[in-house]
Amino acid sequence: MAEFRPDELNTRSKVWPKRKLKRSIKRFLLLFISAAMITFITNITHHFLQAPKTAKINKIVHRVLKKDPPRDKAVVPKVVDVNNDSAVDEYLKSLNFNGTALVVKDNKVVLNKGYGLADFENKLPNNSETVFYIGSITKVFISTAIMQLQEQGKLNINDFLSEYIPDFPNGNQIKLYHLLTHTSGIPEHSETVQKISHEDLIKKIEKGKLKFQPGTNWYYSDSNYSILAYIVEKITKEPLESYVNGHIFTKAGMKHTGFGDSYYDQPFPSKGYKQKENEMISPALPDMSELFGCGDIYTTPYDMYLFDKALYSGKLLTQESLKQFFTPFKHNYGLGLYRDPGSYSDHGVLPGWNALNSFSKNGNEFVVLLSNVQNGVKSLGVVNNQIYGMLRNKF
Numbered sequence: 001m002a003e004f005r006p007d008e009l010n011t012r013s014k015v016w017p018k019r020k021l022k023r024s025i026k027r028f029l030l031l032f033i034s035a036a037m038i039t040f041i042t043n044i045t046h047h048f049l050q051a052p053k054t055a056k057i058n059k060i061v062h063r064v065l066k067k068d069p070p071r072d073k074a075v076v077p078k079v080v081d082v083n084n085d086s087a088v089d090e091y092l093k094s095l096n097f098n099g100t101a102l103v104v105k106d107n108k109v110v111l112n113k114g115y116g117l118a119d120f121e122n123k124l125p126n127n128s129e130t131v132f133y134i135g136s137i138t139k140v141f142i143s144t145a146i147m148q149l150q151e152q153g154k155l156n157i158n159d160f161l162s163e164y165i166p167d168f169p170n171g172n173q174i175k176l177y178h179l180l181t182h183t184s185g186i187p188e189h190s191e192t193v194q195k196i197s198h199e200d201l202i203k204k205i206e207k208g209k210l211k212f213q214p215g216t217n218w219y220y221s222d223s224n225y226s227i228l229a230y231i232v233e234k235i236t237k238e239p240l241e242s243y244v245n246g247h248i249f250t251k252a253g254m255k256h257t258g259f260g261d262s263y264y265d266q267p268f269p270s271k272g273y274k275q276k277e278n279e280m281i282s283p284a285l286p287d288m289s290e291l292f293g294c295g296d297i298y299t300t301p302y303d304m305y306l307f308d309k310a311l312y313s314g315k316l317l318t319q320e321s322l323k324q325f326f327t328p329f330k331h332n333y334g335l336g337l338y339r340d341p342g343s344y345s346d347h348g349v350l351p352g353w354n355a356l357n358s359f360s361k362n363g364n365e366f367v368v369l370l371s372n373v374q375n376g377v378k379s380l381g382v383v384n385n386q387i388y389g390m391l392r393n394k395f
Contacts, residue, residue, distance in 0.1 A: 079127045079268070081113040088390055089113065095383065099270075099354075099371030100130050102301035105391055106364055112302055118270040118372060120280050130268040131256055131298045132370040133285075134355040135348025138297040139225045141244055143180055143336030144311065145232050147321045148247055154235050157324070164231045169206055174214045176231070179224040180336070181329040185210040189223045191286035201292055202230055218330040222294035225336075229293020240293060252310035257299040260288035266298075270372035272352015280373070283351035295350060301368035304357050312363045342388070347381070349374065356380040365391055 083089050085103065088111050092101055098116030102109070114126030149155050155164075157180060162171030178184040187208040189201070196204070205223045212219070229240050236243045241259045249257050256266060263269055273280040288296045299307075310316050317325060325335045332339050337346040343365075345358035354374050359366045367387050369380050377383055 079129045081128045082109050083111055083113050084108075085110045085390075085394075087394065088387055091386065091390070092383075095377055097369075097371065097383070098126070098273075098373040098376045099132065099369065100126050100128060100301050101370075102128075102305055102366070102368040103387060103391070104305055104366040109302075110391070116373070116376075118268065120271070120273065126270060126372070127268060128302065129256060129300055130270050130370075130372075131263060131266045131300055132270050132355060132372055133263065133272065133295075133298045133348075133350045133353045134304070134357075134370065135295045135350040135353060136222070137304070137346045137348040137355055137357055138291070138293065138295050140311075140336035140346050140357075141248055141297060141307075142225050142228050142232065142240075142293050143325070144248055144316055145240075145244055146176065146180065146228055147317050147325060147335065149232065149235055151318060151321055155231070161227070164234060165202065165227070167206075168202075168227075170210055170214070176228070177329075178214045179228050181218075181333055182220050182224055183216070183218055183330055184214050184221070184224055185212040185217065185219065186221055186223045186227075187211055187219075188221045189226070189290075191222070191290040193284065193287050194290075195287050196289045198230055198233065198289075198292060201226055201290070218333065222291070225294040226292050232293075248307070248316060251316060252303075252307045254299065254303040254306050257297065257303045257307075259298075260296050263298045269298075270353075272350065272372050272374065273376075274352060274374045275376060283374070285351055291350075295348065299370075301370050304368045304370075305366050308357065308359045308366055308368075309363075312359060345381075345384070354380060356384055358384055360388070 088101075088103055092115055096116070100114045101111055103111040112128045114128060114130055116126055118124045118126045118130050146155070146157065150157055155176065157175070157177045159176055160172050161168050161174040161176065161179070164176075165171060168174075174184045174186070179186075186205065187210075189205045189208065205226060208223065211217070232243060233240050245258075248254075258266075272282060272285070274283050275281075311322075311325075314322065326337075326339060326344060328334045328339045334344070337344050340358070343358045343360045345356065347357075348355040352372060352374050354371045354376070356367075356369045358368075365388065367384050369383060371377065371380070
């Protein structure tokens with residue numbers, strides 16, 4: 001047994017706490033490093049396990065965005081109006097004309113300009129590409145389709161209606177020609193806000209009683225052209241819109257023309273108004289299905305001009321067909337338009353819209369006036385004639 005020495009005890013007591021502290025620090029550092037490494041390895045493993053799934057999700061999101069990018073409604077096409085005739089421009093301004101006017105002389109656009117507002121509530125102006133419902137001007141497209149089908153040998157305008165709609169009352173007395181020239185005696189049908197199928201529309205028209213013996217008188221009736229539109233669908237076995245788009249709009253180069261409610265998909269749709277005292281009101285429209293073939297087309301003045309030009313030049317119909325087309329039977333009415341002393345014209349009205357389209361008999365002058373204020377101008381016919389006079393006196 002070693003000899004006990006008090007001075008050695010004191011020395012050991014001082015050394016031991018230091019050794020204990022160093023060991024504690026080493027253990028703490030070892031535990032900290034181990035925990036850090038475990039966390040690091042866990043995160044790396046998790047990252048590699050999740051990466052393929054995340055990449056797959058990113059690819060799907062990218063495809064969806066690429067396929068259907070969000071539309072920026074603030075971006076609208078740039079439109080340039082044309083005004084090369086200050087006299088016509090000032091004349092239309094003096095009338096407070098609200099709409100778009102197009103004037104063409106010798107293949108040159110003299111005027112293609114918007115006036116007033118397309119939307120009074122939102123203060124959106126009319127411009128050269130504003131679209132308007134054209135009401136009864138629709139009929140000239142239907143008569144063109146009928147004449148094309150005659151050229152194809154699929155019908156004859158002297159055929160009786162019973163050949164295409166066997167059960168139609170008095171169908172063995174009514175010719176397609178009577179429908180085209182408003183001499184069938186068939187009365188107008190009521191135009192409601194309710195959607196109706198083409199078949200049910202024809203049944204509703206069938207209930208009307210003849211106003212006179214077919215071919216003996218003249219009575220303007222939308223029903224005539226709804227029947228003709230139905231016959232176009234029956235013969236071609238395709239929707240009217242599809243046939244007219246392919247055989248008329250596309251051939252004429254019309255890019256801002258269509259049917260019914262697709263109107264609101266256009267960049268510049270006008271809103272229809274009627275002036276009542278000092279207030280603009282928006283009257284209710286019938287459902288477009290009620291206007292089938294007689295009032296459901298919209299267009300711009302320039303597109304309307306493209307149709308007139310294509311029709312007159314023989315791009316849509318042969319010269320033989322055009323001779324029938326422009327020859328009136330009664331009331332100076334040909335097949336879908338009127339023959340005036342110096343021009344051909346058609347006029348259309350819908351609640352909120354008023355439209356007039358015309359071109360000279362020699363095909364050198366075109367005037368198209370489309371307005372979204374139904375009663376904004378007393379007579380578009382008078383305005384039309386005045387513009388023709390200004391053109392002939394100046395040029």
